[in-house]
Amino acid sequence: MNDVREIRKTLDLALRVGEMLLSNGAGAADVTATASSIAHHYGLRHAVIDVTFTTLTITYQQSFDDTAYSLTRHVTQRETDFDDLTRVDHLVGDVLDDRVDLDEARSQMMRISSTGHSTPRWAITVSSGVTGAGIALLLGGDWLVMVIAAVAAMGIEVLQRRLARLRLPFFYAQVAGGLFASSLAVGVAATDVPVNPSLVISTSIVTLLAGLGFIGAIQDALTGFPLTAGARILEVMLSTTGIIVGVSGGLTVGELLGVDIAVNPGAAALSEIPLMVAGAAVAASAFAFSAYSPRRALLPIAVVGGAAAAIFLVLLESGLGRAQPAAIAAIFIGLVSYTLAGRLRVPPLVIVVATIVPLLPGLSIYRALSLLAAEDFTGIIAMITAVAVALSLAAGAILGEYIAQPLRAEARKLAPRLSGPRLVGPLRARTKR
Template sequence: MTENSQAPRSELPQASYPSTSAPSGPVLPTRSTPASKARAGLKILVSSQQAMTVPMRGVARVAQRQFAQAAFNRQRQRVQLQEETRSVLNFSLRLAETMFRFGADSADVDAAVVAVCGTYGIHDVEVDISYQSIRINYVSEFDEAASRGDYLAPAGSGAEKFSHNLVRVIRSSAENYAALEATYRLIHRITDAQITRTRAERQLAEISTVKKPYSPAVLLVWNLLMAVAFTLGVGGSWRAALVSFFVFIAVNFSMVWAGKFGLPSFFTMALGSGVVTFFALWVGSTDSWFFQQGFVVSPPHIVAAGLMMLLPTFRLVSAMQDALHGFPLTAAGKFVVTGANFTGIIAGISTALTLINLFDYASLDVDRTVFNPPPLWLNVVGMVVGSVMVAAAWQGRGANLMLSALVSLAGQGAYYGLVFTTGAEAGRVSVLLGALTVGAAGAFLGHRLHTPAAIYYIPGMMFMLPGLTIFRSAYALLEGEDITAGLHGLANASTTVLMLATGIVFGTYLVDYLVSRFGGSASKESPEQARQAEPSPQVQRPGQ
């Protein structure tokens, strides 16, 4: 085909399709005159009719008849109803994805989807949550049957039935307490009928795109203060705390470097624990330059503080919650990832021991480095400050930090109160009581302030993590000094962590039952303040 030749163009009837071709010359304004209107009308009158390209079907074909107008209106209402249902389900799925990505547990995600859909007029929604996906299924026949008082629509009843099945896969997560708190409060405003769906969608988009409260430089400061506080809290000296400060600068930059390569969490945990262990053993060895200058530190206390920061406690507690709330697949996935991260920590310690032996440094006598615990006031202050820094490192705001400190104090009060009352050493019963107190306090604050309980009890439980026991046991096992004692110590540490998670879950269960049984959900704001904050009326589905 030559450049000047043109392909034959099929003319489309303008009765069915608008013209989309641009004019060849400049468009000049035209002025309609009575003569031109008459010629146009005459042309239409004498021209032959064009066949319709797309025939009209169904009710639309007879919509102008008197007995078809009602059916046509009813059809439009059903289409509008289905579109509105789909929009509500899509919004609920995006809300669930946001909660899951910011660290909410499966039970809260399930309850949020059902509550939000019910608020906007969609009932009997089924939610299926796995480790990385959320599925929402809805069939309209259940709502139709419920309106008649039964559960199975009889054949030929004429009830309109339609179904929707939505799936969303979540492959990334980041603990963001500020965003998670804002999401929970948005859900409460929705369920209290204070906000329309359109406005809720806009606010959810703002929550998902807003910047985090703290920059990477500020987060580094929080992590360094956390390392110092935990080192002092587990019984380390001020020299050990100073070493932890500089060691965790190296840990931070090494983990940031690993994050640029997109390494899985196993390698990130191995790298972090390896760096902490290597530098702690290097500085604390009797052959090091620091020791010869009189700068004596206890490596186990430095490593213990590091393990408290690296242990996947949040995921473990969330896995226990999912297992007890009836989400076995989600819990299994989280347990597998938690086990892999814990294995990565042990692998990092093993690699650090191998590297330090290449420099012919003196081996560590673990039994001799077990010092007496610090004064009680120093232990309490160190753990409280460390808990506050944990909440800050996970993007918690000012109120979250203060309340996390109160939860930590309450848990330590129960933990040490049992020790002083019974005169026995702190054991598993003390851990269980302290965890129950922390979980109950976090759940109460969550109900009271319309916030997730996890942002309070996760930082508040840090004082019970057995970081020193894990390092001592891993060292004894990997160095071959006493394999039986090492395995026994790791088993005891794992049991302590599991009891810690179980106590927290039981505390939240207890408070949830008491609140639902006696008080309902206590709100921080009065109804008048809530109406002034969100004056939007309740949203109803079309046709209701």
């Protein structure tokens, strides 16, 4: 490729695809490999892609004596949108299979990035409420707890959307969400309504944790992108701290009003495992819907989410602690999602993120906050347990991908430069000869 205009078009397409993947939670390894595959396919044999979480840069120089071409894009919008992610994944496949030329690929990419969704906003709000209700059922709540948890989840979704329009940093949106949920729980506890408010708060914490970049952060750390991994982990920690600050503020208000909503030791009882598994299935599917997942993936996501929750609950009941069952359930998710994603024609990341959401450690975080508020420093151990569960979920899912990919014949042809499991993008770099 010698035409300067064509070179710039190719670099621009590769960058736009990488930006879309990165903004939707894909790991830096996936972004780099996908952008490299596109550039290589169109004749740019040694393009260099640099990913630094907020910036994507691609550079191409044909030889030492030639002019170097470099383009940069800033990733400013971070919203989980599995529909866009899936459409870009299909476009990359079409490019590498020569079903579209360069100009058509750029046109399609522009349409994907600029086209809205047909799903109305109220449906997304309702699905957030269904997610909250499903998580409440998973934690052992009754129908009244489910209703209040659904109201809390919908209120959090509306509140965070309004704050996002004001362009406030996401940290403050997390603080507001945690404060709203805990204040609602305090209000419920102050009445004679027979509800365990700790379950409402725990459910809301899981709702606030959903969609954070746990998977991408751990994937980057494991696949040799320490700079991006550090930035993602810092973002996750800051967002989680926002939840803790907001919930702590609500608990403090409750304490000043004389309302005690300490954790009920029986809140996570496992006596109704079938119902709890159903709650996990509903929560996973509803979250996938709220993240604009393709409709064909919703039922399989519910099945995988329910099965993973069943594994987690059975192992938890056997006394293995919380981190080990979470890791085993996540490995199952990674194994199944890799095969299932090919049949559903969606990136594995869509299935992995949605099915891990019900297993996020909301109850552990709330237990830690309650203990620390009572000046019981065993709450530090509970917080460490929550961190261990989150890391086990992310690392376990990626390990499942590591195990699953070599089991397929196509995976044996992976390009040597691809490091780690692929959660989105082509499984191997296909070049145009």
